[in-house]
Amino acid sequence: MRGRTTLGATVVVAVALAIGAVSFYGILSGSIHSATERSAEQRLDELAERLDQPGGRGPDGAGGLGGLAGLDDEIVQIIADDGSVRAASEEARDALSSTVLPVTDDAITMTIDDEPMLVLSDDLDDDRTLVLAVSVENDAETLSTVAVLLTVAVPLLLLLVAVTTWLVTGRALRPVSRIREEVDGITAERLHHRVAVPDSADEIAALASTMNGMLDRLDASATAQRRFVSDASHELRSPLAVIRQHAELAQAHPSTTSIGELAEVVSDEGLRLQGIVESLLLLARLDEGAGSVHEPVDLDDIALGEVRRLRSSGMEVDGSGIRAARVEGDPRLLGQLLRNLADNAARHAQGCVAIAVAPADGYVFVTVEDDGAGVPVDERERVFERFVRLDEARSRDAGGSGLGLAIVRGIAAASGGTVAVDDSRWGGARFVVTLPLAR
Structure with a gap:
């Protein structure tokens, strides 16, 4: 070089x-x-x-x-x-x-x-x-005489420039070569290593800082990927282990295990396994840029549908805050977003859930709140990570797979919006999704 x-x-x-x-x-x-x-x-x-x-x-x-x-x-x-x-x-x-x-x-x-x-x-x-x-x-x-002088002086000056350029570029590029060698030695197992930043406060120092920033992002991504693979394998292994355990029990003691009981366990665990796989596939599509479909979607209709669904299961649901609002996006994904928030609220509520849709200042605010235990302040960002379940919801029956809120954040981001959680009017959790209104 x-x-x-x-x-x-x-x-x-x-x-x-x-x-x-x-x-x-x-x-x-x-x-x-x-x-x-x-x-x-x-x-x-x-x-x-x-x-x-x-x-x-x-x-x-x-x-x-x-x-x-x-x-x-x-x-x-x-x-x-x-x-x-x-x-x-x-x-x-x-x-x-x-x-x-x-x-x-x-x-x-x-x-x-x-x-x-x-x-x-x-x-x-x-x-x-x-x-x-x-x-x-x-x-x-x-x-x-001038022509002779120019004929002699120009090559000499060119030689001087070449030597000076060789020395100056060598000195200037020496830190770049060092950075290249250090980065070349950083593998997937050594992502925690960083490039030494010189004290020159020039472009070379900026390059080293940029390389360290990139390595930070790669390290965080690799760590998240390893954690995701570990959690995914654990979540997928659990229903398979339950099915295998009941099957071995029925095989060893056929007289004490009924076919109906075994079929019920296999069906329940199969449905849970299917839900986990479908959630993982949806997250993978969101990572690859799913949600590129943009068509008018009436969020108030979707919200009213969730209110009716929860009421049919015996849950007390307040839908008085639902106002007419239209956004642009994928209706299937936005329906999944409301479904996940509604199921999360119903799973943690003591008996009351409220769903609201309120347009204001070019945005629509979708609010889903419950009267449950709420989300601690230091957990309000981590709760949107994949396979994260709070201590109160660690059990399989109550906590689900830990992918629902991660899907909510992915769909909101794909639709150009955001999602956050704070305290509800009853002291529980209140999830607020902000989406741009359709033009």
Whole structure:
């Protein structure tokens, strides 16, 4: 990883340096060329002004050498309208002989006597043209020197960047490699181990804290899963053990055990076993995202149905708090939610249960309360865990399988709501489910 990081950074820097070097050379070349051209134009204007002064046309008045006297190191020609050379500096005669410099509106570059020259021209007042050639050899040498320096400096700078990146990334990624090695050594049997968090308070420390948070969640999930498997196996083993015990008793003492008694035990335990399996399957579907069905559901109708069911069994049920309320969800799951709460209240009530449905502020509050022993404050969160039964309800006949309230919480969460428990008006337990109203 360190090598790939260094290579990637080096490539990026190399591209940036190459673009920068080329841009710098282009800008410098243009700047030097412009400065030389401006200097040549200024010199051309000075010569033209000099030739227009009295005596600048020479003794013959026809543009002779009078105006070009003393120009030994400059190449200057005066071109007549017919293209002939009327006058030239000594340097021009030596370098050009009879060659005529080109007359152009824009400055051009040409080679004269194996030396690069910038040629400019300017019209005089009497149909003559003044042509000046200025050497640009120094400019070329300057640009050549800059090109050599850039050719040497860019690779050296790139090498420096590569070495620096290698050292810096190695130091920066060393804690990441340590974290990776520590996490790689954490297996399912060592989920209690955690990554050491450095004191740097930077991104590496944040990464270590995030990894520890993930390990905490994995550890909690694994612990809950092991507890769930243990409790599930125990709950499933109990009815099977009862059936086997009665069957062995009937087999050993057929005269003392009636077929009807054995059939009743097998039927009761079979129904209990079926309920546990169905509850486990429903919880598994909720864990996988069941409850994705969203259709209008009248909670008041479901609640009134539970009131009638409990009253038919002889239970005193108060349904006066049921108001019309509609939510969006799976009607089968919401019916299971109300059924589980109603059965839980009936199982722990002394003789009175109340069911209410109250819409308010965009939500509907479903309340199921009883006059039983209630739920202690320190148990009000744990009571929704799977296979949890309070001490008062540990017996099989009273306590059920311990999955009903876990299913209630799962269905409420799948429907976008919550569930909580507190004290009822009679001192028992009051379960409140909060669901969003249908739009």
